[in-house]
Amino acid sequence: MTEAYIYDHVRTPRGRGKKDGALHEVPAVRLGAKVLEALRDRNGIDTAKVDDIIFGCVDPVGEAGSVIPKASAFEAGYDFAAPGMQISRFCASGLDAVNLAAAKVAQGADDLVIAGGVESMSRVGMGMSGGAWVMDPSVGIPAYFMPQGVSADLIATKYGFSRDDVDAYAVESQRRAGKAWSEGRFAKSVIAIKDQNDMTILDKDEHMRPSTDMQSLGSLKASFAQIGEMGGYDAVGIQAHPEIETVEHVHHAGNSSGIVDGAAGVLVGSKAGGETLGIKPRARIKAFANIGSDPALMLTGPVDVTNKLLERSGMSLKDIDLFELNEAFAAVVLRYMQAFDIDHEVLNVNGGAIAMGHPLGATGAMILGTVLDELERQDKQTALVTLCIGAGMGTATIIERV
DSSP states (O other), X not given: OOOOEEEEEEEOOOEESSTTSTTTTXXXXXXXXXXXXXXXXXXXXXXXXXXXXXXXXXXXXXXXOSOHHHHHHHHHXXXXXXXXXXXXXXXXXXXXXXXXXXXXXXXXXXXEEEEEEEEETTTSOTTTTOOHHHHXXXXXXXXXXXXHHHHHHHHHHHHTOOHHHHHXXXXXXXXXXXXXXXXXXXXTTBOOEEOTTSOEEEOSOSSOOTTOOHHHHHTSOOTTHHHHHHSSHHHHHHHHOXXXXXXXXXXXXXXXXXXXXXXXXXXXXXXXXXXXXXXXXXXXXXXXXXXXXXXXXXXXXXXXXXXXXXXXXXXXXXGOSEEEEOOSBHHHHHHHHHHHTOOGGGBSBTBOHHHHOOOTTTHHHHHHHHHHHHHHHHXXXXXXXXXXXXXXXXXXXXXXXX
């Protein structure tokens, strides 16, 4: 099998996913195009030699539909020979796009693939694509369907995380993200979004609140208590996990991932593909895996898929220098650290989606790039990237510097 390498990665800043967010004026197709332009220009890519463009997009409807990576390629001025493909595995879509690219390269089908994702949540709202899991009782009932926030509260209750625990985690995420930005840790990978007059629209993650403290978070009401109690979803969780008597609602907007706009791209290729560009690889994609997990807890998939990936790759936790786990909700990360006894000093060292936001289809590629930059900054070797996923799934990838 051919080795699959990471040659480069870029991402946009994350804009607040509301109508007053800086990127609201920029459609998803244009965010994707900006990523494609940056990767082409930074690496001197002859776009006729791009074998595929794979983007994750969780709500590919309306202006974000119709195979958005191909539309982005048209806008970016790519050669017509460059094809495109759109995928969705909910929150892990961007990472799965990279994994699929790696599989195609490893099999020998492709030499150069751009993989990543895009989501404009201010323009195409979360859940706009619908789906049987949410809307069809014949699917939702056996799957213990409930809003993800209620599942996050169920995790916190089952594994003993208090309101103070999840708030303290959120405060630290904000602090780390603020420090990372102030120290320029994202400088080589974040591309500014500019308008047609070359005026900068956004060049920094917009969702952050580095001054967040326990007092400010303490004033927020739990976001999912009413729907959990009055909507009957607490009862669904207790039915699935009868050892729980009452669901303690601890999550709110301040300790959950932010709704944002953004895009990311990763240049994946074979050794021969890199040689055609005259560039050296930064890392190899060593292993990856997917798994289904408890649909009621829903968001514990990272624990299950990490166990599967380490077993299949013949590796152990001791072989991993840094971990990057999407901060969908604070309890997700706390449970991961608890399950593996991982020190917070080696996990999400630059903060995460609680501080910077979670542009669904793009996040997996974003955090992969973040941890690669951090491996280089700390001169470390190996990282594991993972995300929880709606309906109870997990995706994980191990990368290794070269």
